[in-house]
Amino acid sequence: MSAEKKSQEQRNQPSYLGWRGKLLARLALSRLPNVTITEQPKEGRYDFSATTADNLTFLVEVKTLSSIRDGILDIETISELRRQVPTEFLRNAKSTQCPVILFLFDADTDHGRFLRVDNLDWGTTSARFQTVRFPRANTITTQSLYRLLLELRPSPRSERRAASVQRIAIFDTNAYRELTFGLSLDAVRNKTHELCRLEVAAGWSILAHPIVVWEMVAHLEDTADKAYDHCLKALVALGEHTASRERQDGSINLIADALSTVCRELFGKLPSGYEQGLQNLGSFVTYVVRNAPSITNPVARENIARLSRGMAVKEESWVKGMESVLDHFSPEAAKAVFGGRSDQAALKKARHFFGSEDFMKAWSTYLVISNAAEVGVLNLSSTDIQEKAQVVRKLFPVPFHLMSALLQKLATAQPPILANAKKKRWNFVWDSMISFTLGPGTIGGAPVFLVTGDGDIVDAARVAGFQNQVLFLNDYLRGVGMT
Amino acid sequence: MADNPNINASTNAIGDFGEGLVRTSFSRPVRRYFRRPLFRVAALGDKFPIVDFIVEALDCNEDSLGFFFVQAKSTSTAKPTSRRLGLEIDLEKFNKLAATPAPTFLVGVDIMAEKVFLISAPKPKRRKFYSICKRFDLVDDLVRISLYKEVVGYWRKSKHKQNKKKTQFPNER
Numbered sequence: 128m129s130a131e132k133k134s135q136e137q138r139n140q141p142s143y144l145g146w147r148g149k150l151l152a153r154l155a156l157s158r159l160p161n162v163t164i165t166e167q168p169k170e171g172r173y174d175f176s177a178t179t180a181d182n183l184t185f186l187v188e189v190k191t192l193s194s195i196r197d198g199i200l201d202i203e204t205i206s207e208l209r210r211q212v213p214t215e216f217l218r219n220a221k222s223t224q225c226p227v228i229l230f231l232f233d234a235d236t237d238h239g240r241f242l243r244v245d246n247l248d249w250g251t252t253s254a255r256f257q258t259v260r261f262p263r264a265n266t267i268t269t270q271s272l273y274r275l276l277l278e279l280r281p282s283p284r285s286e287r288r289a290a291s292v293q294r295i296a297i298f299d300t301n302a303y304r305e306l307t308f309g310l311s312l313d314a315v316r317n318k319t320h321e322l323c324r325l326e327v328a329a330g331w332s333i334l335a336h337p338i339v340v341w342e343m344v345a346h347l348e349d350t351a352d353k354a355y356d357h358c359l360k361a362l363v364a365l366g367e368h369t370a371s372r373e374r375q376d377g378s379i380n381l382i383a384d385a386l387s388t389v390c391r392e393l394f395g396k397l398p399s400g401y402e403q404g405l406q407n408l409g410s411f412v413t414y415v416v417r418n419a420p421s422i423t424n425p426v427a428r429e430n431i432a433r434l435s436r437g438m439a440v441k442e443e444s445w446v447k448g449m450e451s452v453l454d455h456f457s458p459e460a461a462k463a464v465f466g467g468r469s470d471q472a473a474l475k476k477a478r479h480f481f482g483s484e485d486f487m488k489a490w491s492t493y494l495v496i497s498n499a500a501e502v503g504v505l506n507l508s509s510t511d512i513q514e515k516a517q518v519v520r521k522l523f524p525v526p527f528h529l530m531s532a533l534l535q536k537l538a539t540a541q542p543p544i545l546a547n548a549k550k551k552r553w554n555f556v557w558d559s560m561i562s563f564t565l566g567p568g569t570i571g572g573a574p575v576f577l578v579t580g581d582g583d584i585v586d587a588a589r590v591a592g593f594q595n596q597v598l599f600l601n602d603y604l605r606g607v608g609m610t
Numbered sequence: 611m612a613d614n615p616n617i618n619a620s621t622n623a624i625g626d627f628g629e630g631l632v633r634t635s636f637s638r639p640v641r642r643y644f645r646r647p648l649f650r651v652a653a654l655g656d657k658f659p660i661v662d663f664i665v666e667a668l669d670c671n672e673d674s675l676g677f678f679f680v681q682a683k684s685t686s687t688a689k690p691t692s693r694r695l696g697l698e699i700d701l702e703k704f705n706k707l708a709a710t711p712a713p714t715f716l717v718g719v720d721i722m723a724e725k726v727f728l729i730s731a732p733k734p735k736r737r738k739f740y741s742i743c744k745r746f747d748l749v750d751d752l753v754r755i756s757l758y759k760e761v762v763g764y765w766r767k768s769k770h771k772q773n774k775k776k777t778q779f780p781n782e783r
Contacts, residue, residue: 142672143647147637154630195645235639 141193147234148191149174155230155239156187158269159276172219173227183280185226188216188244191234203238208261212244217257220245222316222416224370224377226279231261239267241275293330295570297382298368299561299579300342302600303361312420315360319367325607327372332573334382335369336564337408338557341438344411347422348435359419366416377413381405382570385526385563389498392522392568393515396502408434445556448497449534452489456480464538477538486534487527491516525565529587533559558584565593578603628684628719629653629662635726635748636665642751646670648758651680660706667761676765678713681731686721694741695720695727705734713761718742725749728757 149166152175156164161180168176168186175187190210194202202208210231220227227245232238240261247259265271298306306322307315326333343365346358369379383391387401411430415422422428446465454461460480463473480486495515499507507515520527562584564575576596577584588597598606636649650666663680681704683697695718707714708731718727726748746753 141646143637143639146650147634147639147647150630150634150637154627154634157626157630193639195639195641235641237634237638 140191141196141234144191144193144234148189148230148232151191151232151234151237151239152187152189152230155241155267155272158272179276181280183276185228185279186220186223187228187230188220190229190231192231193235194233194238195235199233202233202236203266204263206263208240209258210261211256212259214253214255214257217244217247217259218313218316219417221247221320222367224372228275229259229261230267240265241267241271243275243279293573295332295334295573295575296326296598296603297334297336297561297564297575297577298339298365298600299336299558299577299581299584300339300361301580302578303339303343303364303368304357305580305600307357307360307364310360312360312363315364316367319364322604322607322609323368323370323372325609329607331607332380333369334380334570334575335365335409335412336382336561337384337405338560339365340381340408340412341434342557344431344434345438347431359415359422362412362415363419366412370416377417379409379412381409382564382575385560386498386501388563389494389519389523390502393495393498393518394502394504396504398501399503442556448493449490452486452493453477453480455489456485460538464534474538478535481531481534481538486531487520488516490527490530491519494519522568523563523566524591525562525584525588525593526559528590529559529562529583532583532587532590562587565591565596567593576603625684628682628721631719631721631724631726632663632680632682632717636663636754638749638754640751640754642755644755648754650674660703660710667758667765675762676713678715678761679707679710680715680717681707682717682719684719684721688720688722690723692744694743696741699739701735701738704731707731708734713764715757716742717748728753 153164156162156175156177159177159179163178165176165178167174173186174189176184177187178184190212192199192208192210194200199205208231210229212229223245225245226243229242229244231240231242240263242259242261242265244259306318310318323333340362343358343362346352346354347362349355352358366377366379369381371378371380383397383401383405387397390396390398407430411427411434414424414427418424418427422431450461450465453464457473457476457480459470459473460477463470464477492512495507495512499505558581561577561579565577565584565588569575574596576598577588578598578600579585580599585594585597585599588594604610633651633653636651637647639645639647646668648668650668650672652664652666654661654664660681661679662682664677665680666674666677669675683699685695685697688695697718699716704716707716714731716729716731718729719725720727725744727742727744728746728748729742748754
């Protein structure tokens with residue numbers, strides 16, 4: 128609960144309820160041996176966090192009542208104590224990636240009860256408050272708290288299951304948009320949480336692709352953007368879906384983008400500022416998950432604008448690179464494709480080039496040289512370049528086939544709309560960058576799958592021999608048991 | 611811990627739990643007449659070797675009417691039926707507490723029964739002692755009310771004797 132709402136609640140109560148409740152909570156938590164207690168761990172949102180010796184963490188929110196003021200006698204005998212709790216608090220508890228326990232104390236008798244609230248099913252009501260019930264069986268004693276810890280701890284069987292990640296999935300932008308289509312924000316969160324639960328049982332681990340985040344963020348720059356609302360929900364779904372199960376602090380698991388992936392494979396280095404950039408991106412997504420639909424924080428707005436500008440720069444850079452590749456082959460063809468000229472002969476020449484082995488070699492060479500520059504490697508011999516170009520094609524076959532197919536489509540008199548006609552021509556660049564995740568490589572020994580509805584990616588994967596690593600969303604959901 | 615005597619607790623756990631019991635026991639509201647907490651407790655930590663807690667007596671606005679010092683000893687091996695609470699009391703430490711020119715008390719904490727018993731430390735003792743009586747259980751409202759009256763009375767008397775205007779440290783212009 129936010130500090131502001133807490134202080135408002137406290138204004139209506141005797142002042143000792145607040146500090147006495149916390150004292151009683153500390154006493155209760157100190158019944159558990161080897162538990163580290165932290166006060167106000169999440170910027171005042173919760174009163175305590177408790178971490179056991181084996182790294183089980185749970186959050187505690189404390190509520191108090193006064194049996195003297197409320198005229199309650201023998202409170203410990205009452206079968207069920209009820210309390211009104213803001214729906215927003217329950218919603219936030221559900222989105223928190225670790226258990227949230229509500230403690231209710233009678234500040235006058237020290238009687239206390241607990242209730243786990245992050246797994247409560249309170250439906251989709253729009254009411255501002257919900258009634259939560261504390262049964263007498265949940266009276267706080269040493270034994271009952273030990274029992275609670277056992278319930279919070281995953282069972283050995285599910286622990287083994289959760290620990291054995293067999294496959295890794297990455298959802299592209301359209302997969303998240305399809306997953307969240309027509310749903311309210313609450314429904315998005317609920318659906319994503321259910322999906323996460325099924326995925327753990329099925330041995331899937333989920334990573335977020337930076338490109339997917341960027342694509343969604345680009346639509347958040349302008350609140351009048353038709354896709355604003357849907358992309359916001361899709362981004363929340365991404366954040367909830369890829370939240371780290373190990374860290375349980377809301378941070379997400381991100382996969383490296385295409386540039387970093389290639390640099391790491393070819394040169395063993397990452398571009399400067401890459402890790403910080405990734406961290407910032409992750410933090411931004413976490414902020415959106417926690418604050419949606421209201422993302423008015425000036426820093427967040429600045430991040431959105433900066434990410435959008437960054438996307439435009441990357442697109443421009445890609446176009447220039449591709450133009451230079453084609454220009455090297457045929458200046459007329461380059462002018463025809465990228466200059467928008469309707470020279471039929473030149474376009475035909477371009478199509479032929481894009482479908483040839485020469486293009487594959489030329490583009491792979493371009494990738495090696497441009498990525499070397501990103502990590503400061505400037506003295507590659509032609510032999511080095513050729514060798515690394517072959518490595519790139521071997522490790523990342525799908526983007527080459529995808530780019531070849533897309534550029535052949537582009538080099539026509541009436542090219543298909545591969546882009547957002549309103550803003551940019553080269554949006555398809557992003558899909559091809561996502562396809563760098565497909566190939567023979569694994570992450571921690573687990574193969575990587577891309578969940579997408581994009582037919583071009585599916586076709587390119589088939590040509591490259593990796594069609595089994597591409598899944599349509601509906602197939603994936605059926606596979607994990609989500610109807 | 612009262613409900614599971616078989617749970618083994620480390621010394622730190624006993625200390626933390628004992629501290630929690632002391633703080634909640636003193637600060638528990640009384641129903642009779644006052645209908646509010648009479649005391650607020652602050653733990654002083656290891657930096658104060660003689661005193662474990664400073665306890666304020668509060669008025670209805672939670673303003674301080676005076677305070678007293680408390681030394682606490684916890685035990686997890688007390689016999690439930692014993693008339694007295696067996697404690698390992700450091701005589702030198704107790705005597706230093708008793709010599710402090712302010713109200714001073716010793717509390718014994720029975721960890722397993724979750725009870726806190728109080729005795730005063732009015733003057734130093736010559737001989738070591740190994741237990742305290744269980745007569746003054748802090749769970750009893752009357753004990754806390756009597757303690758409150760004693761402490762508040764002490765400071766009221768002290769105020770009459772003390773002339774604050776005769777200080778050597780005025781805020782000069």
